[in-house]
Amino acid sequence: MTIEPVLNDAHKNQFLEYPLKLYKDHDYWIRPLDKDISNVFDVQKNPIAKEDNFMRWLLFDTDRKIIGRIAAFINPKTKNKHNDYPVAGIGFFECINDQLAANLLFDTAKEWLKTHKIEAMEGPINFGNRDKWWGLLVAGFDKEPNYLANYNFPYYQDLFENYGFKCYFNQFSFSRVIKDSVTPEYEKNAARVFNNPDFSFQHIQIKNLPKYTEEFRVVYNKAWVGHMGVSEMNPSQAKSIIDSLKPVFDKHTSWFAYYKGKPIAFFIAVPEVNQVFKKVNGKLNLLGKYHFIKSKLFKTNKKLMGIIFGVIPEFDGQGVTQAISLKAKKQIETKTNYQTFEFQGIGDFNPAMLKFVAKLGVRDKSKIHTTYRYLFNQNQTFKRMPIKSKFVQND
Numbered sequence: 001m002t003i004e005p006v007l008n009d010a011h012k013n014q015f016l017e018y019p020l021k022l023y024k025d026h027d028y029w030i031r032p033l034d035k036d037i038s039n040v041f042d043v044q045k046n047p048i049a050k051e052d053n054f055m056r057w058l059l060f061d062t063d064r065k066i067i068g069r070i071a072a073f074i075n076p077k078t079k080n081k082h083n084d085y086p087v088a089g090i091g092f093f094e095c096i097n098d099q100l101a102a103n104l105l106f107d108t109a110k111e112w113l114k115t116h117k118i119e120a121m122e123g124p125i126n127f128g129n130r131d132k133w134w135g136l137l138v139a140g141f142d143k144e145p146n147y148l149a150n151y152n153f154p155y156y157q158d159l160f161e162n163y164g165f166k167c168y169f170n171q172f173s174f175s176r177v178i179k180d181s182v183t184p185e186y187e188k189n190a191a192r193v194f195n196n197p198d199f200s201f202q203h204i205q206i207k208n209l210p211k212y213t214e215e216f217r218v219v220y221n222k223a224w225v226g227h228m229g230v231s232e233m234n235p236s237q238a239k240s241i242i243d244s245l246k247p248v249f250d251k252h253t254s255w256f257a258y259y260k261g262k263p264i265a266f267f268i269a270v271p272e273v274n275q276v277f278k279k280v281n282g283k284l285n286l287l288g289k290y291h292f293i294k295s296k297l298f299k300t301n302k303k304l305m306g307i308i309f310g311v312i313p314e315f316d317g318q319g320v321t322q323a324i325s326l327k328a329k330k331q332i333e334t335k336t337n338y339q340t341f342e343f344q345g346i347g348d349f350n351p352a353m354l355k356f357v358a359k360l361g362v363r364d365k366s367k368i369h370t371t372y373r374y375l376f377n378q379n380q381t382f383k384r385m386p387i388k389s390k391f392v393q394n395d
Contacts, residue, residue: 135369165372
């Protein structure tokens, strides 16, 4: 086996296309859009990426057949944040079912990170925000992946754990039928907010997108930056996230809550576009755009995906989460054709959101993604991500 860095256009294309061969006979895998992977490693598109803080590799067998790939990257905003040692990431891992091949990929990434004075690596994660490509799928292999979510073979878990990776945290996905009722307690807590004239709600309006972009950034930074490893979002990052969602926004499914006119919470859900993109083979070309427009015009997509939720800490426990979700639920039921909804990526370190989901009557986990951490010094004490108790709601 030989491993080579990705340094030219031919290698970049091979990096993109290798999973197509690996999963060619798989029923549930959906090929990601090429541009979504490429943009992660484009210094013009990814504000974190610099010429010297990431590297990709391809693994070849003796016949020059590709049998694996991996990327390593260093996020300067998070490598030391809340960590006892510098931590970087690996991701976009794909490999045949061969531990020696996987070990060579992991070793290569580790040695490169060591040259940059890194002492631990997490993976598989994204080179950027946690809203995409985060965690190894360890449960839910019989379900199609959502857009920008990792999907992999079950044997990947053994490849990671046999190497020495340990679970740093889990992220759960939950599915529900939209029209299913919520608990009486949930409705009661929401009513406290609905009956208070100081609270108000707005759905996203595309014509006012800059306003909602800034409100999204403000609430996100207050609600999420306290979590370990989550860096503060700047205006350009917020704009990039909202702009990427603009083509799929449905005004009935994404909402903001306000207290005396100031933003305090958001509930952002969009059509699960992998239901469309699974037909375009990774290319958002003319044919791909046709499928996308057709889906919007004829409303053929019946699944919604929860992108992200946030409530600023001072309004935790006041029924805001229940109120904003019920506001959206009513609109979705009466104004759209969506039938199912999936919450994605709720961390086991976040009991507030787990409690929020439970109160909706959703308790069955549809998928689990594990973020692993590997300490280069195996004599160091491994610690899982701490539970963020200050975010626990008391509703």
